[in-house]
Amino acid sequence: MRRRRSLAPWLALVAFLAVPPFVWPHSWLLAYLAQSATMIVFALSYNLLLGETGLLSFGHAAYAGLGALIAAHVFNASGMPLVLLPLVGGLGGALCGVLLGFIATRRAGTAFAMITLGLGELVVAAAWALPDWFGGEAGVAIDRASGARLTGPLAGWSFGPAREAYALIAVWCVVASVAMFALSRTPFMRLANAVRDNPARAAAIGCYPPRVRYGVVVLSAFFAGVAGTLGLINMELVSTESVGMMRSGAVLIATVTGGTAAFFGPVAGAVVLTFFSVIVASVTRAWLFYLGLFFVAVVMAAPDGLAGFGTRHAARIAAHGWRRCRAAYLWSAAAALLGLAAIVLAVQWAYAAQFGADEGAALGALFGASAAVPLLSTLAASPPRLALLLGALAILAGLTMRRAIRAHSSLAAHATCPARLPGDAR
Structure with missing residues (x-):
């Protein structure tokens, strides 16, 4: 091994x-x-x-x-x-x-x-x-x-x-x-x-x-x-x-x-x-x-x-098992993706406003969907809609991050709890 x-x-x-x-x-x-x-x-x-x-x-x-x-x-x-x-x-x-x-x-x-x-x-x-x-x-x-x-x-x-x-x-x-x-x-x-x-x-x-x-x-x-x-x-x-x-x-x-x-x-x-x-x-x-x-x-x-980072979390999964760690990592991944989407939207909108429409097409390429370019262009042309979308993504990322923190705290509490022996009184 x-x-x-x-x-x-x-x-x-x-x-x-x-x-x-x-x-x-x-x-x-x-x-x-x-x-x-x-x-x-x-x-x-x-x-x-x-x-x-x-x-x-x-x-x-x-x-x-x-x-x-x-x-x-x-x-x-x-x-x-x-x-x-x-x-x-x-x-x-x-x-x-x-x-x-x-x-x-x-x-x-x-x-x-x-x-x-x-x-x-x-x-x-x-x-x-x-x-x-x-x-x-x-x-x-x-x-x-x-x-x-x-x-x-x-x-x-x-x-x-x-x-x-x-x-x-x-x-x-x-x-x-x-x-x-x-x-x-x-x-x-x-x-x-x-x-x-x-x-x-x-x-x-x-x-x-x-x-x-x-x-x-x-x-x-x-x-x-x-x-x-x-x-x-x-x-x-x-x-x-x-x-x-x-x-x-x-x-x-x-x-x-x-x-x-x-x-x-x-x-x-x-x-x-x-x-x-x-x-x-x-x-x-x-x-x-x-x-x-x-x-x-x-x-x-x-x-x-x-x-x-990878070594620490691999050891954590090996110690607790994937089933127990799954919720914490899935919530963390969801929060990271939502936060990343909000950051990319904001940055590409700023660059599109500064350098032209090419950055809007680049944003569609980043998300891997050429059909998304018209939607992104519409959002770029309408700052209130873009601000609303960014706010929604930020709120969702914050709520998801709270769930991820709770899941990681629960996992850490389980790790510090002493193991219960079969004859222990409940």
């Missing part, structure tokens, strides 16, 4: 990457999965810093972008096999980690975060100041089909088609995830955990904390370079945005949303972040608002992230 539980997340990851392309082989789905795989590796590499070593970095995108840039130049100059390109990007990221990490790891805590912020800004400035190397506004492009052809089972693969490129990205995502999982179980990472929890005590037993942090930064930069190169293979382009602060902020949000305490927490956060940035962004320009709202809700309701 314990072995099955440990294998379940890996099976879920492989199923997420492998099954959808066969069930629904659309180009947008391949693009979403490729970006998800890239962000999974990127978030796991960042968690080596934040979760394993307690280092908050604001410049992690520099390693991914510089690693991808080095890989692009090497590929264009040598025409090497595309299969090996992520390894080149990883080595390029590690080299940048050796240089930048030597400066950043002299300090820990807030000082480390500020140093990485400054280093990240320096890299961004260098990207604009050195257009011959960074490519300027156009970036550095590659033709992934121009690499050396392979022999054996992959002899006919050019990696030009999106399906072949995605297969390579998915395989590298799994390989990199397995490598980071194995790394997290090594004695060196246990030492990094000790430096995270109590650096003074770790130093007292003969450990030199800056050296441990330095090693973790280099390893994290290696896998960040792999992630950046996977993005290069997907887009066939690396630009100055790849080293920007927006990307560093995105990986921080993904890691914290998923949870830093569990290995697969950043995986969940990466999938959610890519869902907002690809799926939601394709139907509404308010996707950043929804992402920020979701991030705030997760931090407030589950400081340990989605992984910790």
